[in-house]
Amino acid sequence: MHSAHAMVSEEGTGHVQNSPHIAVEVGIPVVAFYNEIKTDIEHVTVEDDPLKWSNAHKTAILIIVSAGSMIAGLAVSIQNPANAQIQNDLQASTSEISWTLSIFILVQGLPGLIWSAISEIKGRKFVYISSVALFLVASAMVASSKTIGLVIGMRALQAIGSSALMSIAAATLADIYEPHERGTKMGIYYSAPLLGPALGPILGGVLTQSLGWRSVFWFITICAGVVLLALIFIFKDTFRKERSLTYQNILQIRAKEGELQHQHLDKASHAFSVTDKPAQHTPEDIASPQHIGEANSHTVAHASSMEDVDVSLADVNPFPPLRKILTRVNNLVILFASGLIFAFSYSISYTCSRTLSEYYGYNALQIGLVLLSSGTGSICGSLLGGRWSDRTIAKLKQENGGSSYPEMRLASTRPAMGFLPPAIIGYAWVCEKHVHVAAICLMLYLAGFLSTWIYASTLAYIVDANPGRSSTIVATNSVFRCVFAFVAIEVAIPIQVAIGDGGLYTIWGGIMIIMEVLTLSVFYKGKKWREACEEKDGRGSQ
Secondary structure: OOOOOOOOOOOOOOOOOOHHHHHHHHOOOHHHHHHHHOOOHHHOOOOOOHHHOOHHHHHHHHHHHHHHHHHHHHHHHOOHHHHHHHHHHHOOOHHHHHHHHHHHHHHHHOOHHHHHHHHHHHOHHHHHHHHHHHHHHHHHHHHOOOOHHHHHHHHHHHHHHHHHHHHHHHHHHHHHOOHHHHHHHHHHHHHHHHHHHHHHHHHHHHHHHHHOHHHHHHHHHHHHHHHHHHHHHOOOOOOOHHHOHHHHHHHHHHHHOOHHHHHHHHHHHHHOOOOOOOOOOOHHHHHOHHHHHHHHHHHOOOHHHHHOOOOOHHHOOOHHHHHHHHOOHHHHHHHHHHHHHHHHHHHHHHHHHHHHHHHHOOOHHHHHHHHHHHHHHHHHHHHHHHHHHHHHHHHHHHHOOOOOOHHHHHHHHHHHHOOHHHHHHHHHHHHHOOOOHHHHHHHHHHHHHHHHHHHHHHHHHHHHOOOOOHHHHHHHHHHHHHHHHHHHHHHHHHHHHHHHHHHHHHHHHHHHHHHHHHHHHHHHHHHHHHHHHHHHHHHHHO
């Protein structure tokens, strides 16, 4: 069958010029054809398909993006043991020191949408190299700062650079791994940014006590340099324009302006010639993954047409895709749930440091060792939760006659849900009663393990439920979680002072029940919500 230079809309359905002829060639109604392929843009035929790369190649990419994300996470907490030295050396106020942390967390989430949109035009590698270079320069500037104002400003710039690593790494994994593999790989990946905050207080304490506070940021600078070199010389771009709804939407706009129609008018006329012999396909052929990939290769713009179009950063507008994401109920609900989990994680590590310092008399290194129990639990929860997620969806797929849908993955969150609120409330009162620190370590481990078990599955679901928009949805998730974390940190200490750890984390136990209700609502109703939105969007694009 001759290729048709047709454009797919942002939602993957788009309408195609001369669609009646396509229906004749394919041998099925146009609407049925698009309903079959519209959700499988991830399997459009492309050159050098990242999904078919070797396991060694994929593992190298996983290691690089995980290392970058670990450093981004490390930058959040590694400064904490050095705060007293920074305050004395730069004659800063307590409020200014607090802003060096708060501004980093807030800003880290916001630019992700911009980085995401750029990555859909210029590719993942361009964004990674640009952002890590920015992070490296900002880290060096913090290390050499003479005023607290410059530290705050460069911490914000650090956050802008690190946000790309946190925003599009999951999209990169979606580029190279099939859905049935993503739970495990997302779990491995997400353990890296959790490892950073877990190790940060320990590394920060050792470096500060031995070499001074500036060594903390020189260490971050060196780590960023190593990742930058790996990105330049080892990392291979995983982005393929044919699989990007954002890029396809830009091409569709150009087509409406007449730029593509004029260039390919003769080719299109030949492609849709009624003298061509129609291809015969059975419904079973159409339903097969191989044929869906072939069909997709004819319904999105081919590489040849893409190379003829000069798309610049001026074409990047992250807000229409964002609007589409946020108008889908399943997305909005799961993003709120994800944000609540992330906010809890930051709150507990932030307030626990104060509790251990004030009531147990621990120094920075001792605090870091205690908080390592939370980080260890989070890493175990991420790894095991991700693997359990893949096993669960494989089992449910088999029970469902070999077919699956994204919401199946959320079934894997249920084993952890019954234990998470009691673990948090248990932490609340062992801290409130100032019992032996071993009890605090145990509760920190359980809270980290159980909350991250749930988060690993929600992150994989977010990607699975938004094919063709993985970078945008992950960036949106970063905005939610960082804004929620910023608010949690700003209110945590005042509430802790007012009602103690017992009251604060009893409240958090209740909030986690709300999070679980939101997650379960997506598990039970998300498929209906998602399909209703897709049907509505499909009608709107016709």
